Amino acid sequence: MKHVFVKILLCLIPILGISQSIEKANALFRIKAYAEAIEIYKDLPPTKESLLNLGDCYYYNLDVKNASKIYETLYSLHKDDSLPNDFYFRYADALKGVKQYYKSDVIATTYLDAPTNTGELRDLLNTVVPFNYNVNVLKTFNRTVSFGAHVYNGDLIFASPSSSGGKTYKWNAQPYLDLYKGRLTDDNELDSIIPYSNSLNTKTHESSVAISHNGQTIYFSRTDPDRHRINGELVATVKLYKASRVDGDWDDVGMLPFSSDFYSVQHPVLNADESRLYFASDMPESLGSFDIFYVDILADGSFGEPINLGPKINTEHREQYPYIDEEQTLYFSSNGHIGFGGLDIYLSKLDKGTYLSPLNLGEPLNSPRDDFGYAKGRTSDEGFISSNRSGVDQLYRFEKEEKEREYVIQGLVVDKNSQAILPDTQVTLYDEDGSILATVTSDEFGRYQLPTTPNNSYNLEAYKPLYIPSFESFDTNDSGDITFDIELVIESYDDAEDIVIEKEDGYTYIELENIYFDLDRWEIKPDAARTLDVLVELLNKYPRMEIELGAHTDSRATPSYNLALSQKRADAAMNYILSKGIGLGRISAKGYGETQPLVDCGDNCSDVEYSINRRCEFIITK
Template sequence: MKRITYILFLIFMSQVVLAQKNASNKADKLFAEKAYVEAAKLYENLKPSQEILQNLGDCYYFNNQMHFAEKPYANLISTYKDSVKPEYFFKYAHVLHGIYKIERADEVMTIYRGFDVNTRKFKEHLNTIVPYNYTVKKISTNATGDFGISIFGDKIVFASLRSASGPAYKWNEKPYLDLFEGKLSNEGLLEKVKPFSKTVNTNTHESSAVFTKDKKTMYFNRTSDERVVVGDELYASVKIYKAQFENNQWTNITVMPFSSDQFSTQHPCLSPDEDKLYFSSDRPDSYGSFDIYSVAINKDGTYGEPVNLGNNINSKHREQFPFVDTDNSLYFASDGLQGMGGLDIFMSNSYDGVYAKPINLGETLNTGTDDFSFVIKEGDSIGYFSSNRDGGDNLYSFARQENGRKFTVEGFVKDIHTKELLPGTIVTLYDDEEKLIGQLVVGADANYVFNTEPNKKYKIFAERDLYVTKTIDFETKDDGVVHYNIELEIESYLDAEKRLVKKDDGLVYLELENIYFDYDKWDIKPEGAVILQELVDLMKRHPRMEVELGAHTDSRASDIYNLRLSFRRSSNVLEYLVSNGIDRKRLKAKGFGKRKPLIDCGANCTEPEHAVNRRCEFLIVK
């Protein structure tokens, strides 16, 4: 009897294992087909392995079901931490942001980034630098599947899941996306919604419409109705299409030549002059996922080659939903740049055709979930965006008000070699038109600070006696940086010039060969002119340098006679320097007569000793 029971148990267990394997295979197949809702149901009943936890978390993550994604990702990280792919730390951190577990999200993102992430401090910082604060209002109150507004005259056009009669999409078991149009009521709510043109909407996804100013051309997204093999999976790419308005209908619908079956090209947006189309794509040359690109629209109706906007804008994660305003400022959504969680909306200003480092638009607009598809009405401070902050995708309006920011530049003045602070240094700020903006003498803390303005060029000078003047050019850009920190590290003349020495009297001298004067003469001999050229070169290298020219005589003749003779000699050196381009104001001639001999030999000096005492010294006074 025991033997029969054991055999029955083995049969039962083998059936359980077989059923588990069959269910796992079926779930994996559904997951590969991106039927995430059905796949999740099966994975929930399977014994959790590393792959099952990954796939189950992904099923919920890709459908923005963050509360459900938390548990499998948490189990995955805690159980298989050492072998988990880095991308799952990234996803888990965004899931935690989405359910407002901010401190834990920061801990996980710190592991992923490799540096400390602190969302609270990041928000506080943004509050001081964002150009605008936003007042937000939901306008699609009865829907959970609207996104991507485009302004079309007095109407708005957007993508929606409202086509309840259409087939269900396996990804989320919801209807396929179509384009809809509607108007805004006096209260700012969406009304009079109806499907957009039947010639545009099909049985696959349509979204992200944008229109030319004359309303005769539109670009929009459409998903391929057939899937092709890309890598190891079947893939239905998203493409950009163009349509023209003729005879009161949208017609001549054609796919853009830079779209492909092998990758997606989506979220079209026109430049203000309509000679460029911006879009998001996971093309092979992207930085890892979706990047923002631009492509030229030629006058003959052809298109240039797509250009990646570069790593100032793009990361290895998602950059999507571009929009360019009338000032050529770029707005886009990213989950790869530091943010609040999910997709956040960023802004980047264009300088000489290059987009600067973007700024997150802050917590008055962005949340821990996806915020994206920003557009603003031309010449206005009112606009629209999309967000799933309330569960599903919805449309929101905003009014923006300028944030009272103060642009500053500040720093410390230090010795470039010793790093010692240098109180008493004069720091001066000029704009690019040489207008004096401010000047101060730094105090004991050697700190300076000046107010500046955005989008201006400046020069800052650090001037100090016996130091080389330091000049730094910088430009303030309205890209989120309102506080510039510029350390002014300056070099002493002694460190910069080998010929300069500090003598026992504590003063700094230029050490040159002696300029010999003939007995009772003050004219500069040819060999003396060669030596003085070194001083000319030195003073031209350092335009603030001032020099005292000290001439000395031998001990013969009276004090008064020698004082006059030495002054004539120093004055003659001064005139020589002036004749070689040195400003007279930078020079001071002094005669010391016979009072400071180098060789104190009195009345018993030899002729060579007298010659040494007949000299000119060069004291650096500034």
Template sequence: MNKNYILIYLLCVCSLSFGQKKSLKRANKLFDNKAYVEAAEIYKQLDDSQESLKKLGDSYYYNFDMKKASDAYKKLLASYKDSLNPEVYFRYAHALKGIEDYDTGDQIMSEYSKLLEDTPQFIEDLTSLVPYNYTIKQVESGSNIGDFGISYYQDNVVFASLRNTKNPKYAWNENPYLDLYKASVSEDKNLENVEPFSEDINSKTHESNATFSRDGKTMYFSRTSKKRIKIEKEKIAVVKIYRAELIDSIWTNITVMPFSSDLYSTQHPVLNKENTKLYFSSDMPGSLGSFDIYYVEIFNESFGNPINLGNTINTKHREQFPFITQDSTLYFASNGHKGLGGLDLYSSKYKDNAFEEALNLGNTINSSMDDFGFVLKDSLHEGFLSSNRSGKDRLYSFTREPNRKTYFVEGEVRDKNSKEILPGSLVTLLDENGTIVDQIIVGDDAKYKFETEPNKKYQIEGYRSFYIPATEDINTNDEGKIEFDLELEIESYDDAEEIVVTKTDGYIYIELENIYFDLDKWDIKPEASKTLDVLVNLLKKYPRMEVQLGAHTDSRSSYDYNLVLSNNRAKATLDYLVANGVEKIRLKSKGFGETQPLVNCGDNCTEVEHSINRRCEFIILK
């Protein structure tokens, strides 16, 4: 009996193992064919192997089910963290951000990027950076299946939709293939009179993202190829850009663009105002990431070569859905730049023949999910975007108002030579007329921060006792840059001037040739005046320098006599400096008599030793 039980157990184990392998093979085939919904149903029933957990997470991720995706990735990292592709961390972080678990999401993204991530702080920072605040509203279009990729066309709009239930279902998400539709826009920004755009354009595969010439007679749009082609180890149905012409109310002459290919995708076309350039996204060879934004020049009957917009716009991840305004500002979607989660919307101004650094549009328009397909109506502050924040692709209308920006200048104060921070330094903000706007004595971190106004000129001054003040000019123009990170470097008198020396007693001296006086006299002799003129020039060079003038005698007269004599000599020196243009408030004179000899020789001093003790010293007080 025991042998029979063992045999039955072994048969069950073998059967279960065989079934697991068969199910995994079936799931992998569905996954490779991008049938993610069906694949996920199998993966979730399998043992938690590295392969099944990764592909389960990916299947959910690609269909925007971020809660289930993050649960699968969490299990994956718990068991297989040391052997995972870094891209798993990237998708896991975005899945966590998608459910607004920013604490864990930032931790995972920090491990991926090797940079500190703090999404809540990033969102807060954007409130003062973004040029506009947006008010958005979900568009009612007569369908809840899915709409996206809207564009303006004459007095109407054209958009992509899954609403044609007669179309075959797409295995990726088990929804119908996309077609293009046109509609009018009501006063409250809902879509009315929705109907298929053109039976000549819509086919049995996907069509989306149309853009139209100014005269409305030429259009470009995305269309997915019918056949899948094996590229490396993956079968892909690439997307191509097509062009069509309107002749006698019929869209005809539908041709694929010469820069499209069977080996990579080109998609999301948009024309510039002059219709001289066509912007699009592509994963063609040479791209920086999975998708980059390009443009081609449009000539009469031909097109230029695709030009990549470079790494100020493109990253190693996805940049898609470009839109270019009348003033050549580029809007696009990306999950590679720092964001709130998923695809975020960004803008970049075109200046000096290049696009500037991309700016996230902020949380009044971006969500923790995918936000994309931004379009603006002419130069007005209204338009549309697409987002899957509700769990499926939907259209949203927006209006926007200029954001009252708060401009800041901030930085820290350091020693110019040692580069050490200088706590206790005084930093002053002055306007263009030199009037003090604000001041701060920096703390232990030597950091300062001032609030400023747009389109104004300012000067920042850093100062510290025994240092030369340093100034920097700034201009708070209204061109996107509203935070200035300005490191003030100030140089000590000791480093700047050879005749300034810090001695072992801790005092900072100005070392000049000794000043000699006649016996029992305190008049400034011509030889002494030449020495003091060096001091005059130094004090005029540094208007904040304050100096103590100290006079010393030898010990050959009485204590009281020498004290009076030294005071008279120190005062005479001060009077000379004042007479030559140095403010008296910056000077202090003091006679020390015989109390501080350099050579302590008592009553047995030689003439040389007496002359050494009979001196003037100049100590910097500030």
């Protein structure tokens, strides 16, 4: 028995050891000590949980090469085993990071309900991105890892791992971040790099500064040195701080009131007039992992409530590193909008107080890895970004040159009821003040096209004789669209109004009660006036409608007498309509005498037939 017990114990020892390793790795994973957890996970049996956590450890440490390999193994073994949606998101993202775009597109399209074609996106952005970018790494000498540029007074301020020693960050086993500054040279180098401020740098992370125009106020991100329990895990949140310039250094350092122990607030930037502070946060009001917010800076220096920029900007994933230029254009980074992998940099124009759908700024500004921290440089044509496209976070300088782009509005004109295409329709483009900019006629296939410019408001009018004109309002934006498709739908008068009828003779009539005149007279009687008032109401309802008023007599007089009498009656009816405010150019009057009888009975007509031939008709001409 003793030997049997020993054998059982020897068999259990490896199992117990594996169990303890799993527990230790999972504990490290929960506290985000990913670098240390990797060393344990990679030696564990390839279970679903261990593979998922190992892949995530690599992913969160920006090692997309190993992350994509582990995710591929997990996918091949467990794709039919209820893998979570966020796995597929990270898997697709990691595949983009190693430039396996087709496979990434298949994963995103199949599992994330996000039809994606990176090749088509690249072709589109090559056409529509407003600038050409020339991007080069900024030489920072001994500062290999660096990011988060802010240019002030000729200096570039950035974050980089501390060179003062001390403990390392468990997430990536690297030193904690400090703020540094260097002098920009004309040779695309950063010279004379020194710690930015001993008053701001501490033993925890500092990064992402924003400095007021007068240089007296600075905002920056700092990681809380203490951890707080959030959803069962101990987490150190990032908070925003403010400091004031005193005797050439920063003093009076204080945390902003909307920072918290239970969510992060980071990446501050001021708008041009310094009335607002923009930032990224995962506070409870966030739509996703991190969103872009702003607070108003009040006259007394206090702050308003955080405002989320909403779903056009923010997604269920990460939006971070906002930047606002002098024209209030928003630049930010996101991995939630369609892009090339990791964080990409986007642009969004402000229109009537609302930011429009964002535009990916394309390659080479963006890459398969994380691209973030857009900031203006010393001139309007120079700027800086941060990227780990080389494997580590580095600063890059870019120069931009504006492209020539042609914007158009195009579409079809169709009948509202039959859906038939309508050629020869006049389409007019108006600016927001109502001035005509251009007019075209739809072609034989009902198509039209008109030139526009970005970030403007327009109105379109479709007009065709015998149809009710229709109007469409639209805005052009700078979110990647240079061709705007708007279908114009118009309805014919005879479909819209019961009293309007298109007859077999090809004319469109307004069917009203007959107008009666006294014998040999042409004055408008009260009954006739009530009938004509219906016509006036219709003309007021449709300001582009034009009609011909035709008066007819029977044949019981000479033709010349009947022709003259019918013209007087037609003129009398027209004058009544004009007296009600209808414009002279919209109505014409014509007397036909006895020339167009409805009943061709000659001189042998009954009283009923004579009355049918005595009539007024209203034909819509436009």
